[in-house]
Each structure stands twice: as C-alpha cells, then as structure tokens.
Amino acid sequence: MKKLLLFGVLACAVAFYACKKDDDGGGTDTEQPEKIDTIHLGDRTMLATKVKVAFGLYTPGAMPAASGVAGSPVLTEDKNIVSAISGRYIVVKPSFTYYESTIKGFYVTINGSGAHFKIDYSAGRGFYRQAAGIPDPLGRLGDYIDSSIIIKLPPYIIGDTLSVTYAAYDSLNHVSNHVKGLVRIHSQNGIAEYQDFVGSWKVNRRTDANGKWVNYYLPDTSKSNFTCIDEKVQYCINSNSQCFEGISAISGVTKYDMIFTDQNEYSKLYSSSTSRVILSNSTCDKLVYGTETQTTLEKGGWSFDAESKILTIVVDNNGLEFANFYSYSVKFLEMTPQAITIVNTANTSYMVELVKK
Known part of the structure; x- marks a missing residue:
C-alpha cells in the first residue's frame, strides 16, 4: 500500500488586535476589550498553566540540572528562532551530537514560569506518538530521538516573543545539557508568505x-x-x-x-x-x-x-x-x-x- 510520508507544526486561532475609530470626525484611539482568557506573554507563570505539552506533565519548580556524567546525551545548541502562531503550536525539533543509552523523553520549561514539563513518550497519556503505519525513520524501537517537543498555545496571546529551555533524558535518567530556544509568536494571517x-x-x-x-x-x-x-x-x-x-x-x-x-x-x-x-x-x-x-x-x-x-x-x-x-x-x-x-x-x-x- 502506498502512502505519502508527509510527516510533526504550527497554526492559529483568533488573535487579539487594536482598532481605531473616529468620533465625530476626531482621531481618538479605542482598544477592543480583552478576551476573558487572554494571556500576556509577560506573565510566564500564568502562560505555563494554560499551555498543553504533548505527552508532558506540568510540574512546579525548575527542570532537573544536567547530569554531567559520562554517557549522558548531548544536545546540539540551536540559534534559530522558532516561529509559532497564536492559538496553535510551538514545535521544537531537538537534535543530538551524542547519546549512548536509549532516549526516553525531554524536559521543557517556559523561561521565567517557575515550572516545567516532563515529556514521557513511553507513557502515552491518551496520545499516540505517531500515525499507525508510519515507520520510525531511525528504525529503533523504543527510542525517541526523532521526536518533537510540541506545545499547544492558548488562543488569545498578547506579546510576540518568549524563550524555552529543554533537555533530553535517557533510560538511565541521565539528563543532557540544557538548550535555549527563542520563539516568535505571530497572530493569524500575520505573515503574508x-x-x-x-x-x-x-x-x-x-x-x-x-x-x-x-x-x-x-x-x-x-x-x-x-x-x-x-x-x-x-x-x-x-x-x-x-x-x-x-x-x-x-x-x-x-x-x-x-x-x-x-x-x-x-x-x-x-x-x-x-x-x-x-x-x-x-x-x-x-x-x-x-x-x-x-x-x-x-x-x-x-x-x-x-x-x-x-x-x-x-x-x-x-x-x-x-x-x-x-x-x-x-x-x-x-x-x-x-x-x-x-x-x-x-x-x-x-x-x-x-x-x-
């Protein structure tokens, strides 16, 4: 059976915006009232409680420090800016320069939130990691080095930039180095191309x-x-x-x-x-x-x-x-x-x- 391997993304809902109207020919500016569930990116603590991380559990406190022992996985530093769209997803694709034991998941935090998520791909929590019939491109059963970190954003966001930090952990609970990623959030239809x-x-x-x-x-x-x-x-x-x-x-x-x-x-x-x-x-x-x-x-x-x-x-x-x-x-x-x-x-x-x- 032939099936297209178009294979893991971002998209949007409704964005808050400001509008301008004339009053008796005057030029006063009037902002629309905010939605009840509007989130300001400056409030990272609130944002962390509103996002959903695929396969991830919300945990107060800082994510675990790097193990710093021989055999720990090593992630590649990423200087690229990740684009996301309000109401849809942040998708981060970690890459490795070294790993020895089987990769089991990731830790990720929205910087400044005071909390983190532990992503455990082996415990589905109602999800499937990938569509049935789509082969693992690495052919390694139980390994998740090809997996993305996917964060579902709330629909109404004010602000355009935030950063996340993530690390991988393996079957021996070795934690990799921490990698910081910058995220630019766009409103709907905000990018013409x-x-x-x-x-x-x-x-x-x-x-x-x-x-x-x-x-x-x-x-x-x-x-x-x-x-x-x-x-x-x-x-x-x-x-x-x-x-x-x-x-x-x-x-x-x-x-x-x-x-x-x-x-x-x-x-x-x-x-x-x-x-x-x-x-x-x-x-x-x-x-x-x-x-x-x-x-x-x-x-x-x-x-x-x-x-x-x-x-x-x-x-x-x-x-x-x-x-x-x-x-x-x-x-x-x-x-x-x-x-x-x-x-x-x-x-x-x-x-x-x-x-x-």
Missing part, C-alpha cells in the same frame, strides 16, 4: 526508486499460485500439486486531498481500496473477489518557514486529548500557483507532487 499555498490540493504523482515520476493512484497487483482440490480453490503450497497463477489482491489509493486554510488549519482526506480473492466463493474456473475501502479524515494545524521552505504539520484532530497525535515536516522543492513538489524531511527517498484543485 504563509498564504501562497492556501487552498485545496490533490496528491498527484510521486517518483519511484529510479527517480521517475509515476501515477500515485496506479493500483498495486499481487499474484499467488492456486490449486483446485475436490472442486474447491486453495492456495498452492505443495509443489507436487497442479497449480495455476492468479491475482490474489489489487490495492490502491483512490483519494488523497489536502486543505490548508488561511486560519492555519489543516485537513487531509485519504481513501484506499483493496480487492482480495475470496476462496470460499471462487470456483476452479473463476476467482471471486471482495472489495473493502478505508477512508480517514485528519485535522490539525500548519506553519511554513519561508526561508527554509519547510512546512510543518501537527495532526491532533483539533484537540490534544484523546487524539492520534503526531507531527511531520516536508520541504518545498518547487512551487507554482498550480503545483508543489515536496519531499519528506525524514524520508528523502522520493518526491511527491501536489496539484491545485
């Missing part, structure tokens, strides 16, 4: 192992050997039997649509169909098939870094709790008003083309 690909798109084609473009919706056909015993069709497992070759299954994607709204919301509609041989209904003269279809609709948020051309998607069905929660990033290689060529940042073995609907 984010809007270039707003709209509905269809996954159109992908490259094969040789780099040649192929139809994404071309079905896969599987063949098997069958035999007829006592007028009943069976799979041929005995080389001494009289066998014949037949189609055992035909499977393929029937729909793969993606929608990006100007409110930084994301949705994907995916459908596939599989026809398999039904031995009990088949005869020695004719194989009979049954067809099953699968349709999934996922929702979340998106953010785009115009400089790096990286699109990040967080899938949470618009709510962290009890959702199939994961994130992924893709890089834009080419873009026109009608077509986008992308590659998954965790699996660059093939490219995918999207076309505007």
Whole structure:
C-alpha cells in the first residue's frame, strides 16, 4: 500500500488586535476589550498553566540540572528562532551530537514560569506518538530521538516573543545539557508568505526508486499460485500439486486531498481500496473477489518557514486529548500557483507532487 510520508507544526486561532475609530470626525484611539482568557506573554507563570505539552506533565519548580556524567546525551545548541502562531503550536525539533543509552523523553520549561514539563513518550497519556503505519525513520524501537517537543498555545496571546529551555533524558535518567530556544509568536494571517499555498490540493504523482515520476493512484497487483482440490480453490503450497497463477489482491489509493486554510488549519482526506480473492466463493474456473475501502479524515494545524521552505504539520484532530497525535515536516522543492513538489524531511527517498484543485 502506498502512502505519502508527509510527516510533526504550527497554526492559529483568533488573535487579539487594536482598532481605531473616529468620533465625530476626531482621531481618538479605542482598544477592543480583552478576551476573558487572554494571556500576556509577560506573565510566564500564568502562560505555563494554560499551555498543553504533548505527552508532558506540568510540574512546579525548575527542570532537573544536567547530569554531567559520562554517557549522558548531548544536545546540539540551536540559534534559530522558532516561529509559532497564536492559538496553535510551538514545535521544537531537538537534535543530538551524542547519546549512548536509549532516549526516553525531554524536559521543557517556559523561561521565567517557575515550572516545567516532563515529556514521557513511553507513557502515552491518551496520545499516540505517531500515525499507525508510519515507520520510525531511525528504525529503533523504543527510542525517541526523532521526536518533537510540541506545545499547544492558548488562543488569545498578547506579546510576540518568549524563550524555552529543554533537555533530553535517557533510560538511565541521565539528563543532557540544557538548550535555549527563542520563539516568535505571530497572530493569524500575520505573515503574508504563509498564504501562497492556501487552498485545496490533490496528491498527484510521486517518483519511484529510479527517480521517475509515476501515477500515485496506479493500483498495486499481487499474484499467488492456486490449486483446485475436490472442486474447491486453495492456495498452492505443495509443489507436487497442479497449480495455476492468479491475482490474489489489487490495492490502491483512490483519494488523497489536502486543505490548508488561511486560519492555519489543516485537513487531509485519504481513501484506499483493496480487492482480495475470496476462496470460499471462487470456483476452479473463476476467482471471486471482495472489495473493502478505508477512508480517514485528519485535522490539525500548519506553519511554513519561508526561508527554509519547510512546512510543518501537527495532526491532533483539533484537540490534544484523546487524539492520534503526531507531527511531520516536508520541504518545498518547487512551487507554482498550480503545483508543489515536496519531499519528506525524514524520508528523502522520493518526491511527491501536489496539484491545485
């Protein structure tokens, strides 16, 4: 089964803003009243109680200090500014220069909040780390060095900059060095270049192992050997039997649509169909098939870094709790008003083309 590895993101809700109106031709400024649940970034203590951290537990006090012992994991210092959008997500992707034992999670704090979160990926707490069927790009069961730190922001935020500090810990409870990250928070529609690909798109084609473009919706056909015993069709497992070759299954994607709204919301509609041989209904003269279809609709948020051309998607069905929660990033290689060529940042073995609907 072919499935696009567009894989972990940011997006937005409604932002507070100031407006100006004239009074009898005068020029007085009048601010709109704040929403009841408006959060000022200057109040980091309150902000820490309002955010939600995927797989994380809120804990008062400072995060644990670096272990400073041999074998402790080492994180790469990151001088980049992380962009986030009010009401959606901060997504931080830690990277390692060294680790010896299995990575189990992270600590993260909003600097100045007086509290921290312990992220434990092995204790799901109602979440799934990634979507079913999406392989671990490192192929290491139980290791989480490829995981992102994802913080869900409250919808109404005043202020535009904050910083976070994070560290990794391993199965021996060794704590890595602390890394500081700067976060710039934008209001909805605040960055014009984010809007270039707003709209509905269809996954159109992908490259094969040789780099040649192929139809994404071309079905896969599987063949098997069958035999007829006592007028009943069976799979041929005995080389001494009289066998014949037949189609055992035909499977393929029937729909793969993606929608990006100007409110930084994301949705994907995916459908596939599989026809398999039904031995009990088949005869020695004719194989009979049954067809099953699968349709999934996922929702979340998106953010785009115009400089790096990286699109990040967080899938949470618009709510962290009890959702199939994961994130992924893709890089834009080419873009026109009608077509986008992308590659998954965790699996660059093939490219995918999207076309505007």
